[in-house]
Each structure stands twice: as structure tokens, then as C-alpha cells.
Amino acid sequence: MTAAVMPTYGRIDIAFQRGEGAYMYDTKGGKYLDFATGLAVLCLGHSHPHIVAAIQKQAATLMHTSNLYNIPGQERLAERLVAKSFADTVFFCNSGAEANECAIKMVRRYHHVNGDPERYRVITFDDCFHGRTLATIAATGTEKILDGFGPKVDGFDHVAVGDFDALQAAIGPQTAAIMIEPVQAEGGVMVVEDAVMQKLRQVCDDNGLLLIIDEVQTGMGRTGKLLAHEWSGISADVVTLGKGIGGGFPIGACMATADAAKGMVAGTHGSTYGGNPLAAAAGNAVLDVILEDGFMENVQRLGDLLRSRLEDVCQRNDAVIEDVRGCGLLLGIKCKFPNMDLVTSMRGKGVLVPPAGDNVLRLLPPLNIEEGHIDEAVAALEDVCREMGQ
Ligand SMILES: Cc1ncc(COP(=O)(O)O)c(C=O)c1O
Structure with a gap:
């Protein structure tokens, strides 16, 4: 049955x-x-009183409005993330894979509005994991994850972490961005060395590419910094978040510089639930705690x-x-x-x-x-x- x-x-x-x-x-x-925390989600453990109180209060006040209207809690959450990071702007969704979808769409739009619509390909890395949607399984690229799901979404090229010759060879006139996890968590908890992160930043700058850092698992304090790439001293163009950001409530976020996000104007992307008042209350409650001195x-x-x-x-x-x-x-x-x-x-x-x-x-x-x-x-x-x- x-x-x-x-x-x-x-x-x-x-x-x-x-x-x-x-x-x-x-x-x-x-x-x-x-020591599993729902796969790195419950960053403050179970039933944290501050998160519980924030969710209860918001649920009893206003749970959802859709993004047709202003959402003050969402604006506050975005402003706080912006104030503490490289980013100028944030898009909210409901999961890590959706955050990565936003990032992939964003880098394509960036080159489109720059007058280079042919630049749509993203270079990702062996042993990466970026999610389970059609685009993010193509970004992940393993045979197992793609098996049986028909033609792979076009636009992803894979190289080994640290193989800069292969990376240079993979960069072509269609390349839009490089996407990497600072620690390849699902792949086997493999830390990408600071020197590699720094060199990737340089390669992006030299070739007009955007650097997407997938911090769905590493972000929100998991490595002892709000964002793990801070350890390497580099700045990102786009960072994706999920898991810990809601402390157990499903939230995803895609943070970006104003330049990287310049193509994401009204009507280009959306989510019914993303950053709704309840999600924003959970996210703000998590930040209240993790941003404490x-x-x-x-x-x-x-x-x-x-x-x-x-x-x-x-x-x-x-x-x-x-x-x-x-x-x-x-x-x-x-x-x-x-x-x-x-x-x-x-x-x-x-x-x-x-x-x-x-x-x-x-x-x-x-x-x-x-x-x-x-x-x-x-x-x-x-x-x-x-x-x-x-
Ligand atoms: C680095 C990374 N990116 C993306 C995802 C996908 O997130 P979600 O399962 O919330 O879609 C995960 C999930 O494990 C992840 O570890």
C-alpha cells in the first residue's frame, strides 16, 4: 500500500x-x-522562550498578509541583516533551495540589465549541495540527485574546489557567477580554505563575475561569525541563508549588494509566504539572541x-x-x-x-x-x- x-x-x-x-x-x-538540530536549523535549541514568545505573540496578532503590502517586521529583519553584513538588500523566501533559486535568477538578471544576456552560466563545485529544486539539483550536479528528472537545467559547470586551472578553463563568455559553500557541509564538512575563498573573489573581480556564497548551513552564527565567509575577509556579492535564520521556523533569504540586485525590480521575483509577519517575528527573535554581545x-x-x-x-x-x-x-x-x-x-x-x-x-x-x-x-x-x- x-x-x-x-x-x-x-x-x-x-x-x-x-x-x-x-x-x-x-x-x-x-x-x-x-546534536542534529533538525539539520542545523534549531540554532538556539528547542522551545527557546524568546522565540516561542515572539511567535505566539505574532500568531495571535497577524500571521500573514502576502507581499502585496508593507510588512514592518520583514523590513526590520532586512535592515538588521543589512546592518550586520556586506549586503544592501534582502529577498525573503521559505527555504534554502528557494534562496539559491533567487541567487541564480539574480545573477542572470544582473548580466541581462548590464546588456550581457548571454552570461547566464554559474560555476559550482564538486561535492557541493545547493538544494532539491530543478535548478539547484543542476547546481549540485551529482548523478544521484539528478537521476530520473529529465534534462538537467542548463547553465551549471562544475570544477573541483581549489583547482584554479580548471576554474579558469571553465570561465567563458557565458559565465555569470561562481557559487560556493564556505564549508561543504552535506558533502562531508569540508572547509574551503581562506586562501581559496580569497582567490575566488579575485577571479570574480578579474572576470566580471558575481560571487554567490551559499551560507544556508554555515550562516547565522554556525561557524562563530554571523556569516562564515567573514573568516576569509572577503566580501560577497550574493549570500543565501536558510536553516538557522528562523530558529525552527521555515525562512530563506537571499542577501545582495545593491549592484548585484539591480535587476531585481518589481515583478521579477516573488513568494506568497516569503518573509510574512510570522516568519519575520521568528527571524527577528533569533537575531535578538545571536546578535547579543x-x-x-x-x-x-x-x-x-x-x-x-x-x-x-x-x-x-x-x-x-x-x-x-x-x-x-x-x-x-x-x-x-x-x-x-x-x-x-x-x-x-x-x-x-x-x-x-x-x-x-x-x-x-x-x-x-x-x-x-x-x-x-x-x-x-x-x-x-x-x-x-x-
Ligand atoms: C548549503 C546548502 N544549501 C542549500 C540547502 C537546501 O536548503 P533547503 O533544504 O532548506 O531547501 C542546504 C540543505 O541542506 C544546504 O546545506
Whole structure:
């Protein structure tokens, strides 16, 4: 019998009833430390009182109006993101893939209004992940993600990260932009080196290309900066956000400089829900917390601590773990055993962690965890490694 919910996911047979802080509770009474955070979404953990209060208040006041009218909360959210970043302007949508769609449309429009409509191609990278829409699966470009979906959306060329000869060769008269994740998270938590990010900026400048940085997973403080590309000191033309921006409420955003966005005039793009009053209230509540003094420094401190603790576990268990990678609180463990075995064993010890590509186990804790949570996760990992290594 066909499942009522279309079976596009391989689901784990647990249902959760409640979440509080860094913990989730399942319907059978099990308690789990959540280092998956709904795939980097719950940046402040579960049921954060400030986010809950903001959503409750807004839901009881005005949930949705459509973008036919002014939305003061959306304007405030955009102004705050602009004030804290390279961007001059923001488009709101509902997911990361939609944010990337906006970015892809934007770079095409940019060249169109510049009088170069032939420039529509975007260079993306091996092991990237940009979403599940028709254009973003083409941007991602792996056989698996494209399989069976007919002709691939035209306009994407792929090269390996750091292969600048291949990049130069891929740039042609039709190239519009380069698009990269500062940490290839789904691909295996692979940090793109600062020097590579800087060189990409240079290549864009030298060739009249726009630089799109996909910060859907890395943005909103996940690496200890509001936007991860800040670590490399470069400025972007377009940055996409999703996941953490709503703290659990679905929001996507595409931020851009005024120049990059100059073609995005009234009527060129839209979304019924994007940035509605409820979403904007959630986004503003997240910003209230993550923009507090010391918040990012604390993420950096916790990230360093978790990383050094994981490296200790790695050293003691080199038959199970190959290396530790990542940045801030987006960390990965390259496994020598199948990563799903570690994911399952960790869950057996009451710790939720997701897998990533390249046989990696990912750690995505809430950004406001305490040291005790790190102790708990590391102890579970140590146990799992000891048992597997035997
Ligand atoms: C870097 C990156 N871009 C885009 C997406 C797609 O976001 P969404 O699933 O919200 O469409 C993801 C999701 O994992 C992501 O990690």
C-alpha cells in the first residue's frame, strides 16, 4: 500500500513529542541530546522562550498578509541583516533551495540589465549541495540527485574546489557567477580554505563575475561569525541563508549588494509566504539572541572546545576515526567504519547526530549549548568508538 506520506525519505523509526533546550523526548519516553538540530536549523535549541514568545505573540496578532503590502517586521529583519553584513538588500523566501533559486535568477538578471544576456552560466563545485529544486539539483550536479528528472537545467559547470586551472578553463563568455559553500557541509564538512575563498573573489573581480556564497548551513552564527565567509575577509556579492535564520521556523533569504540586485525590480521575483509577519517575528527573535554581545565569541569558544575534545577521542580511537574537521559548531568526524553505524550507535546512547557525505558523522549542536552537553556527547562518542574498535 502506498504510504500516505510520499516515501521520499528513508526515515528513522522514532517520533518526537517535545523538545527543550538541547534535548528532545520521543513518544516512548526516550530522552536524546540533540546534536542534529533538525539539520542545523534549531540554532538556539528547542522551545527557546524568546522565540516561542515572539511567535505566539505574532500568531495571535497577524500571521500573514502576502507581499502585496508593507510588512514592518520583514523590513526590520532586512535592515538588521543589512546592518550586520556586506549586503544592501534582502529577498525573503521559505527555504534554502528557494534562496539559491533567487541567487541564480539574480545573477542572470544582473548580466541581462548590464546588456550581457548571454552570461547566464554559474560555476559550482564538486561535492557541493545547493538544494532539491530543478535548478539547484543542476547546481549540485551529482548523478544521484539528478537521476530520473529529465534534462538537467542548463547553465551549471562544475570544477573541483581549489583547482584554479580548471576554474579558469571553465570561465567563458557565458559565465555569470561562481557559487560556493564556505564549508561543504552535506558533502562531508569540508572547509574551503581562506586562501581559496580569497582567490575566488579575485577571479570574480578579474572576470566580471558575481560571487554567490551559499551560507544556508554555515550562516547565522554556525561557524562563530554571523556569516562564515567573514573568516576569509572577503566580501560577497550574493549570500543565501536558510536553516538557522528562523530558529525552527521555515525562512530563506537571499542577501545582495545593491549592484548585484539591480535587476531585481518589481515583478521579477516573488513568494506568497516569503518573509510574512510570522516568519519575520521568528527571524527577528533569533537575531535578538545571536546578535547579543559575546554570543559569537561563545560559539567560537564552544566550537574550539568541542573540536579539541573530538580530536582527543580521535587520537585514542584511530581505528574508528580518521580525522576531525569543520569550523565553529559545524564539525565532522571522518569515520573508518560506515558513518551510519556510528550514527545509529550514538542514537543508542541517546545522542542524535546526522551523517554527511564522504563517510562523515556531523555534529550540529545548538549554538547556545553548555559545556556539560559537550561532555555528554563526547562521552557517548568515546563509548561508541571503544565498542566499535574492539
Ligand atoms: C548549503 C546548502 N544549501 C542549500 C540547502 C537546501 O536548503 P533547503 O533544504 O532548506 O531547501 C542546504 C540543505 O541542506 C544546504 O546545506
